[in-house]
Amino acid sequence: MINLPVLVLNQNYEPLNVCDVRRAVVLMGKGKAELLENGRGDLRTFRATYPIPTIIRLFYMVKRPPPKARLSRKEVFVRDRHTCQYCGIVSTDLTLDHVLPRQQGGQHTWDNLVSACSRCNNRKAARTPREAGMVLKREPRPPRPNPYHIFQHLSLLEEWRPFIPWA
Ligand SMILES: [Zn+2]
Structure with a gap:
């Protein structure tokens, strides 16, 4: 119960x-956040009864740069919308x-990695697209910072849906 996710x-x-x-209850206990949705009933301890939140809202504004996607297979596939390039x-x-x-000095970077189906990957082999006579759908680039990035994999x-702009 204490480990369930809270927005x-x-x-x-x-x-x-x-x-x-656990963290949400601490934030509310310290007066740093308010309960918005209590979809889980109450948590009873020796000392008190706490509503178990599903959504809390902070009383202060957190400013931070949008998190950047870390380079990984999965993130490249997400960037390319699971499409062979x-x-x-x-x-x-x-x-x-x-x-x-x-083999030709290509780096493991956002602008040198694309999603490819195994057929295209086999066909291209250790050649450049030009050498293989293949054309990229789009030039690969680092994905734009997305403030909601962490929610993509959750x-x-x-x-939560009313508070998640794209849900
Ligand atoms: Zn393909």
Whole structure:
């Protein structure tokens, strides 16, 4: 119960992050946050009874730069919308392709990595797209910072949806 996820809203009601019930109860106990949704009943301890929050809102504004996506296979697939950047097929079974092959000095960076289906990846092999006669759908770039990045990989509770702009 104490580890269940709680949506934390900024003072202006923008979704900020997700914490656990324990942390949310501490924030409310210190007067730093208010309970917005209590979808889980109450938590009884020796000393008191606490509502178990599903959403809290901070009484102060947290300002921070949008988090950047860390470079990983999964994040490259997300950036490319699970689409092979050569043939355009949408797949859950993609591979990572170095546009300029590593053998030719290609780096493991956002602007040299694309999602490719295994067929295209095999066909391209250790060649550049030009050498392989293949054309990229889009030039790979680092993804734009997204303030809601952390929510992309979370399963959202039904009660959170009114506060999540795209849900
Ligand atoms: Zn393909």
